[in-house]
Amino acid sequence: MKEKRVYTFGNGKAEGRADMRNLLGGKGANLAEMNLIGVPVPPGFTITTDVCNEFFEKGKEVVIGLLKDEVENSVKHIEELMNSKFGDPDNPLLVSVRSGARASMPGMMDTILNLGLNDTVVVGLARKTGNERFAYDSYRRFVQMYGDVVLGMKPVNKEDIDPFEAIIQDVKKQRGIKLDNEMNVDELKLLVSRFKEAIKKQTGKDFPNNPMEQLWGAVCAVFDSWMNERAILYRKMEGIPQEWGTAVSVMAMVFGNMGNSSATGVCFSRDAATGENRFNGEYLVNAQGEDVVAGIRTPQQITKEGSLNWAKQQSIDEEKRRTKYPSMEETMPEIFAQLTAVKDKLEKHYHDMQDMEFTVQEGKLWFLQTRNGKRTGTAMVKIAMDLMHEGEIDEKTALMRCEPSKLDELLHPVFDKEALAQARVLTRGLPASPGAACGQIVFFADDAAKWKADGKEVIMVRIETSPEDLAGMSAAAGILTARGGMTSHAAVVARGMGKCCVSGAGAIMIDYKSRIVEIDGKVLHEGDYISLNGSTGEVYYGEVKTKPAEVTGDFAELMKLCKKYTKLVVRTNADTPHDAEVARSFGAVGIGLCRTEHMFFENEKIKAMREMILADTPEEREKALEKLLPYQKQDFYGILKCMDGMPVNIRLLDPPLHEFVPHDRKGQETMAQEMGVSVQFIQARVNSLSEHNPMLGLRGCRLGNTFPEITAMQTRAILSAAIQLKKEGFNPMPEIMVPLVGIVNELDEQESIIRKTADKLFKEEGVEVSFKIGTMIEIPRAALTADLIAKKAEYFSFGTNDLTQMTFGYSRDDIASFLPSYLEKKILDVDPFQVLDQHGVGQLISMAVEKGRHTRKNLKCGICGEHGGEPSSVKFCHRVGLNYVSCSPFRVPIARLAAAQAAIE
Numbered sequence: 084m085k086e087k088r089v090y091t092f093g094n095g096k097a098e099g100r101a102d103m104r105n106l107l108g109g110k111g112a113n114l115a116e117m118n119l120i121g122v123p124v125p126p127g128f129t130i131t132t133d134v135c136n137e138f139f140e141k142g143k144e145v146v147i148g149l150l151k152d153e154v155e156n157s158v159k160h161i162e163e164l165m166n167s168k169f170g171d172p173d174n175p176l177l178v179s180v181r182s183g184a185r186a187s188m189p190g191m192m193d194t195i196l197n198l199g200l201n202d203t204v205v206v207g208l209a210r211k212t213g214n215e216r217f218a219y220d221s222y223r224r225f226v227q228m229y230g231d232v233v234l235g236m237k238p239v240n241k242e243d244i245d246p247f248e249a250i251i252q253d254v255k256k257q258r259g260i261k262l263d264n265e266m267n268v269d270e271l272k273l274l275v276s277r278f279k280e281a282i283k284k285q286t287g288k289d290f291p292n293n294p295m296e297q298l299w300g301a302v303c304a305v306f307d308s309w310m311n312e313r314a315i316l317y318r319k320m321e322g323i324p325q326e327w328g329t330a331v332s333v334m335a336m337v338f339g340n341m342g343n344s345s346a347t348g349v350c351f352s353r354d355a356a357t358g359e360n361r362f363n364g365e366y367l368v369n370a371q372g373e374d375v376v377a378g379i380r381t382p383q384q385i386t387k388e389g390s391l392n393w394a395k396q397q398s399i400d401e402e403k404r405r406t407k408y409p410s411m412e413e414t415m416p417e418i419f420a421q422l423t424a425v426k427d428k429l430e431k432h433y434h435d436m437q438d439m440e441f442t443v444q445e446g447k448l449w450f451l452q453t454r455n456g457k458r459t460g461t462a463m464v465k466i467a468m469d470l471m472h473e474g475e476i477d478e479k480t481a482l483m484r485c486e487p488s489k490l491d492e493l494l495h496p497v498f499d500k501e502a503l504a505q506a507r508v509l510t511r512g513l514p515a516s517p518g519a520a521c522g523q524i525v526f527f528a529d530d531a532a533k534w535k536a537d538g539k540e541v542i543m544v545r546i547e548t549s550p551e552d553l554a555g556m557s558a559a560a561g562i563l564t565a566r567g568g569m570t571s572h573a574a575v576v577a578r579g580m581g582k583c584c585v586s587g588a589g590a591i592m593i594d595y596k597s598r599i600v601e602i603d604g605k606v607l608h609e610g611d612y613i614s615l616n617g618s619t620g621e622v623y624y625g626e627v628k629t630k631p632a633e634v635t636g637d638f639a640e641l642m643k644l645c646k647k648y649t650k651l652v653v654r655t656n657a658d659t660p661h662d663a664e665v666a667r668s669f670g671a672v673g674i675g676l677c678r679t680e681h682m683f684f685e686n687e688k689i690k691a692m693r694e695m696i697l698a699d700t701p702e703e704r705e706k707a708l709e710k711l712l713p714y715q716k717q718d719f720y721g722i723l724k725c726m727d728g729m730p731v732n733i734r735l736l737d738p739p740l741h742e743f744v745p746h747d748r749k750g751q752e753t754m755a756q757e758m759g760v761s762v763q764f765i766q767a768r769v770n771s772l773s774e775h776n777p778m779l780g781l782r783g784c785r786l787g788n789t790f791p792e793i794t795a796m797q798t799r800a801i802l803s804a805a806i807q808l809k810k811e812g813f814n815p816m817p818e819i820m821v822p823l824v825g826i827v828n829e830l831d832e833q834e835s836i837i838r839k840t841a842d843k844l845f846k847e848e849g850v851e852v853s854f855k856i857g858t859m860i861e862i863p864r865a866a867l868t869a870d871l872i873a874k875k876a877e878y879f880s881f882g883t884n885d886l887t888q889m890t891f892g893y894s895r896d897d898i899a900s901f902l903p904s905y906l907e908k909k910i911l912d913v914d915p916f917q918v919l920d921q922h923g924v925g926q927l928i929s930m931a932v933e934k935g936r937h938t939r940k941n942l943k944c945g946i947c948g949e950h951g952g953e954p955s956s957v958k959f960c961h962r963v964g965l966n967y968v969s970c971s972p973f974r975v976p977i978a979r980l981a982a983a984q985a986a987i988e
């Protein structure tokens with residue numbers, strides 16, 4: 084059978100379905116589905132994503148040959164349903180050519196509208212519709228889009244103005260008008276001819292007149308756009324594989340620019356920023372396609388409620404609102420009712436919040452797109468919980484609907500209430516994407532990225548944003564635009580990124596050249612601080628203090644659901660009582676890694692630590708350790724108390740000692756004085772600690788085995804803190820972890836020191852506390868001999884940072900020199916220090932778990948590397964049967980959700 088490359092839809096029938104999105108792209112699949120459920124959609128057809136791959140393999144000519152018959156038949160199919168003909172001046176059919184990948188990539192690829200027009204067809208269109216202005220407005224838009232997208236007229240350099248826009252500006256200036264829709268027929272005709280001249284001049288070719296030739300050009304351009312820079316960047320950011328390809332949908336045009344009973348708009352079934360169940364959207368009368376999001380005219384609200392709120396935010400009085408910016412609910416009540424009904428139908432059908440595009444042509448409503456709407460993290464959680472309560476989805480679906488990494492946003496700081504009360508409001512815009520942000524003003528995407536790389540927080544301030552600004556937006560803490568509504572590029576992309584955004588702040592005036600922004604007469608320069616509240620649209624002067632987020636409401640409910648379904652529990656990596664406290668509030672049920680080395684860096688402690696390291700004899704060393712003991716005990720007391728009744732896994736001293744000693748002359752002199760020895764002596768000791776390869780040198784349990792006094796002191800500190808807590812009525816649960824074990828004998832040696840110290844202490848104190856001794860599995864040899872190690876270890880904790888380092892043979896500290904080129908060349912797909920390498924490192928983990936449990940049946944296993952908070956790695960940990968993952972406090976909720984999802988999957 085011949086391979087099917089094209090799928091038609093129209094008039095309540097379709098060859099595709101919603102679940103064919105891999106083949107038809109999200110847009111194509113949903114256009115088919117909307118037909119099937121009786122939503123009015125103009126007829127058309129979709130060329131599959133497979134053809135996109137064929138296009139890049141076999142080339143343009145071959146693919147056109149393969150598609151020819153099917154595309155021609157499908158055009159006939161549209162012609163029949165629309166009762167008009169492609170290229171027929173008496174009764175012309177016009178089409179749009181649209182791209183659509185599996186995952187939605189808003190604004191990533193270019194759409195061409197009004198295709199099929201030429202100098203004769205436009206005359207026919209004017210005659211047929213009796214609307215010459217409309218015909219020429221459509222024509223000039225088509226030539227412009229086709230020129231930009233297919234004929235390569237779009238300027239390469241972002242500072243250059245689009246040649247067509249320049250012509251429009253020029254014509255408007257000559258005729259003394261401001262708005263695009265004020266142009267009359269003659270001016271529109273003039274635009275068409277000047278556009279074509281510009282094309283001829285720049286490309287040396289005539290604008291194609293033949294509609295089929297236009298169509299092929301457009302189809303190929305959509306495929307080509309899959310490989311354009313901004314599409315590649317977006318895929319990279321969202322982790323979308325190149326092989327997915329884009330589909331091409333071709334469909335009959337419907338016209339929102341046919342006069343005052345026509346309109347075009349976008350709408351959301353719920354609030355994409357807050358998640359509230361509130362229908363909202365924007366529309367423009369007598370407009371086409373992207374006009375609403377392009378920010379050229381001010382879009383109006385769909386609902387009256389939305390319109391009233393908008394007017395308030397913009398300080399527009401009711402009289403002006405009603406006459407200049409009325410809602411669709413007020414101006415087109417019947418259409419509004421139909422729109423609401425379809426919105427309800429689509430949401431019920433997809434069981435999710437929908438983001439829809441529609442056009443009204445002379446009083447008839449058409450749908451052009453629906454998709455599950457992008458949303459903020461807050462909205463994601465609220466919508467999932469609401470749909471669950473409404474009975475639309477069950478608990479498991481609600482959990483699966485939430486993207487773990489997006490919870491990050493809910494954990495970000497919000498403005499401190501008191502600081503906010505003091506803050507001075509500069510101006511207001513639209514609350515486009517919630518959150519609080521403050522930083523220094525920058526105007527350009529590259530600057531945003533550069534400043535961020537230098538460790539600065541920046542707010543990107545733009546008249547409006549475009550896909551070229553993506554990298555900058557992703558680097559910025561927040562985005563402020565002068566133009567554009569709630570569905571503008573800035574708003575949609577910021578919400579997708581979970582980034583704070585205030586859009587359409589009409590009172591700001593930006594001068595890119597001199598890099599200043601004027602707000603109500605006040606001039607701010609690049610580098611000045613401002614703060615944004617993306618939830619209210621307020622813009623503040625200077626830095627406004629923020630405070631940490633809390634787990635309440637829907638978020639708390641989601642976390643409760645996680646608890647119900649999860650098998651894997653989540654602990655935290657914490658070295659201080661404060662971190663432990665934060666993690667507990669996020670639901671951590673213990674500490675999976677408490678590093679002791681960080682505790683040594685404060686004033687007095689570092690001195691004692693240095694004395695210990697620089698000591699020449701065991702006696703001197705013990706004397707220094709005596710000084711350290713009370714500090715350590717106090718630190719452990721704090722953490723164990725904060726984690727009362729929960730396990731706290733404390734790792735014995737791990738890093739190479741040279742990290743603690745002074746390397747500068749002044750520090751060495753101070754040390755010499757403190758210890759009453761010569762500077763030369765200190766220098767000699769420091770030099771003797773230097774190693775060629777410290778990561779593989781005297782560190783981990785090698786320290787405790789070389790200097791057993793250290794292990795003894797730390798054990799004493801941990802257990803005496805626990806004893807004190809026990810005496811005070813608490814329930815401390817310490818676990819003592821020996822790092823960097825490769826040979827069971829290393830652990831054996833450490834274990835006997837720990838036990839001996841413990842026995843002695845318990846006898847002295849007359850109190851015993853129970854504790855466990857475990858080890859880190861972070862050297863491949865430990866994983867290979869896990870059965871032997873489990874004889875001594877009561878638990879395993881996989882230290883996947885070191886394990887990755889030693890399995891790959893990549894130095895963690897030097898990877899930056901080759902990682903970028905490895906990622907570029909696809910030698911590596913991801914940084915293995917961020918995403919666990921399941922094939923290699925993962926194999927060592929699953930083997931060690933199995934071997935370890937062979938020796939000790941209920942051996943508790945966990946992970947404490949960076950990977951413990953990365954969703955795909957957490958899911959892997961679930962599958963290989965670990966008992967817990969441990970991650971930094973702010974990743975605890977993310978790991979909890981990933982763990983619950985793993986259990987459901």
Ligand code: ADP
Pocket residue numbers: 125178179180181182188189190191192194196334335336337338339371372373440441442451452
């Ligand atoms: P994107 O994926 O960037 O949203 P779309 O393909 O959805 O691009 O199209 C851009 C704009 O053109 C949208 O506003 C859409 O509704 C409009 N549009 C697309 N096809 C048609 C059509 N056949 N008739 C009228 N408007 C259309």
Ligand code: MG
Pocket residue numbers: 440452
């Ligand atoms: Mg669209």
Ligand code: MG
Pocket residue numbers: 822823861882884885
């Ligand atoms: Mg380690």
